[in-house]
Amino acid sequence: MFTCREKKRTFISTNRFIVYFLFLEAQELLLEIYERLDDLDADKAEARAGRILHGLGFTKKMQNKQCKDFSGGWRMRVALARALFVSPHLLLLDEPTNHLDLDACVWLEEELRNYKRILIMVSHSQDFLNGVCTNIVHLTKNKLFIYGGNYDAYVQTRQELETNQMKKYQWEQEQVAKTKGFIARFGSGSRASQAQSREKTLAKMMESGLTEKVVQEKTLSLSFPDPGKIPPPCLMVQGVGFRYSDNTDWIYTNLDFGIDLDTRVALVGPNGAGKSTLLKLIGNQLLPTKGQIRRNAHLRMGRYHQHLTEQLDLNLSALDYMMKCFTDVTEKEEMRRIIGRFGLTGRQQICPMRNLSDGQRCRVCLAWLAWQCPHLLLLDEPTNHLDIETIDALADAVKNFSGGMVLVSHDFRLIRQVADKIWVCENQTVKEWPGDILSYKEYLRQKMQADFAPSKK
The missing domain is CATH 3.40.50.300 (P-loop containing nucleotide triphosphate hydrolases)
Structure with a gap:
C-alpha cells in the first residue's frame, strides 16, 4: 500500500x-x-x-x-x-x-x-x-x-516483353501439342510407360500455368472523307486587321497569306496572341475589321473547337443526333458505320449522350466534323479529353486527309506528326517559324529560363 x-x-x-x-x-x-x-x-x-x-x-x-x-x-x-x-x-x-x-x-x-x-x-x-x-x-x-x-521507354519495354511472352507462348503450345500427340499414339503398347510419364509432365505443366497469349488492344482507326479537288487559290487573306471593338487593341494588323488544299500548318504563340481568333476569321465566324478574306465559292470548311461538345443535345443518342444533322443519310445502319469509324460502337451509339464520357462526346464531334466533308480542317485544341490511342488515330487520319489543315494545339507530338509548317502568332502578325516544332519548343524553354532567371544587380 x-x-x-x-x-x-x-x-x-x-x-x-x-x-x-x-x-x-x-x-x-x-x-x-x-x-x-x-x-x-x-x-x-x-x-x-x-x-x-x-x-x-x-x-x-x-x-x-x-x-x-x-x-x-x-x-x-x-x-x-x-x-x-x-x-x-x-x-x-x-x-x-x-x-x-x-x-x-x-x-x-x-x-x-x-x-x-x-x-x-x-x-x-x-x-x-x-x-x-x-x-x-x-x-x-x-x-x-x-x-x-x-513513356517512350515504356513503349519499347512493353513491346519487348510482349514479343518474349508471345515466343514463350508459342513454344509452350508446340510442346503441349507434341506431348498430346505422343500420348495419343503410344498410350498403349511397348511405349505406354513413356506416354504415362509425359502425361504426368503435361499435367504438372498445365497445373503450374501456361503463358497467356498476347492479345493486342483494339486499335482505333479514324478517317476523313476525300473532299474532292477545287482550283487554287482556296483562301486568300489580304491586308487583314482585326480588333473586337473600337475601344480594344488590335489583335492583328496587315495579315497576308494564302491557304490551299496542301496546306498543313500549326499556329503557335503566347497566350492571348489570337490563335483561336485567327481560326474564326478563316472560318468566317468573325469578319475582318479591315482588309478582306477571299474564299473559293466551293470551299467547305469544318471547324473543331474546345466548346463543340457543349452544343450537343445530350438527351439524344449519338445515332439520333447524327441522323438529325445529316438528313441525307436515311439508313440507320449506314450512320452506325459512320459513327463506328470514330470508335463508338454498340450501346454507345444509342444511349443518351449524357451517359458518354468527355472523350466519347469528342468522338461524336469528330464524326460530325468529318461527315461535313470539308476541304479545310480548322482544328482548335482537338486533343482535349482524347486518350493517347485516339490522338494517334487522329494524327493518322489527318496525315491521310487529302484536304488542307490549320491546327492550334498544345500537343507537341501531334504537331510534329501532322504539320509541315509552323506559324507564330505574335505582336499582331503571323510569321513562319524557320525550324520545326521541336526547335520552337527549345526556343520556348530558353526564353522561359531567361524570364525566370534571377536578376543580376
Whole structure:
C-alpha cells in the first residue's frame, strides 16, 4: 500500500512526465511547422505565387483579378496554380495540360520535372510524359504493371516483353501439342510407360500455368472523307486587321497569306496572341475589321473547337443526333458505320449522350466534323479529353486527309506528326517559324529560363 506522501510523489512524477511528453510533442510539431514554412518559403510566398501564375500565363493585371471574372479554362489554371503553390507531399494531376498553351506546357514540364515530392499524373500528351515521368503505370485487365523510365521507354519495354511472352507462348503450345500427340499414339503398347510419364509432365505443366497469349488492344482507326479537288487559290487573306471593338487593341494588323488544299500548318504563340481568333476569321465566324478574306465559292470548311461538345443535345443518342444533322443519310445502319469509324460502337451509339464520357462526346464531334466533308480542317485544341490511342488515330487520319489543315494545339507530338509548317502568332502578325516544332519548343524553354532567371544587380 502506498502512503499519502508516496501517492503524492507518484502523482507529481506522473504529471511531470506528461508535461515533458507534451513539451516534446509540441517541440516536434513546431519543428515540423518551421520545416514546412521553410519548404514553402513563407517569407517569399507572394513572389512564389506570382511566379507560378506567370508561368501558367497570367499577366500582372490578370493576377489581381477576381477568380469569378475568369472563364472556365482560366479557373482551371488557377486551380493548378494553387496545387503547385501548396506543394503537397503527394500531388495528383489529371490532364494538367488541358487549357494550357505551348508556353505554359513548357513551363509546367520544367516545374514538374523538378518536383521534389511524389507526383502521380494522368496525361494524354506523350511529349509531356516523356519530359516529366520516371515511371509509367499501365492499367490493363484490372491489374497495374509498373515500368521504369519515361513513356517512350515504356513503349519499347512493353513491346519487348510482349514479343518474349508471345515466343514463350508459342513454344509452350508446340510442346503441349507434341506431348498430346505422343500420348495419343503410344498410350498403349511397348511405349505406354513413356506416354504415362509425359502425361504426368503435361499435367504438372498445365497445373503450374501456361503463358497467356498476347492479345493486342483494339486499335482505333479514324478517317476523313476525300473532299474532292477545287482550283487554287482556296483562301486568300489580304491586308487583314482585326480588333473586337473600337475601344480594344488590335489583335492583328496587315495579315497576308494564302491557304490551299496542301496546306498543313500549326499556329503557335503566347497566350492571348489570337490563335483561336485567327481560326474564326478563316472560318468566317468573325469578319475582318479591315482588309478582306477571299474564299473559293466551293470551299467547305469544318471547324473543331474546345466548346463543340457543349452544343450537343445530350438527351439524344449519338445515332439520333447524327441522323438529325445529316438528313441525307436515311439508313440507320449506314450512320452506325459512320459513327463506328470514330470508335463508338454498340450501346454507345444509342444511349443518351449524357451517359458518354468527355472523350466519347469528342468522338461524336469528330464524326460530325468529318461527315461535313470539308476541304479545310480548322482544328482548335482537338486533343482535349482524347486518350493517347485516339490522338494517334487522329494524327493518322489527318496525315491521310487529302484536304488542307490549320491546327492550334498544345500537343507537341501531334504537331510534329501532322504539320509541315509552323506559324507564330505574335505582336499582331503571323510569321513562319524557320525550324520545326521541336526547335520552337527549345526556343520556348530558353526564353522561359531567361524570364525566370534571377536578376543580376
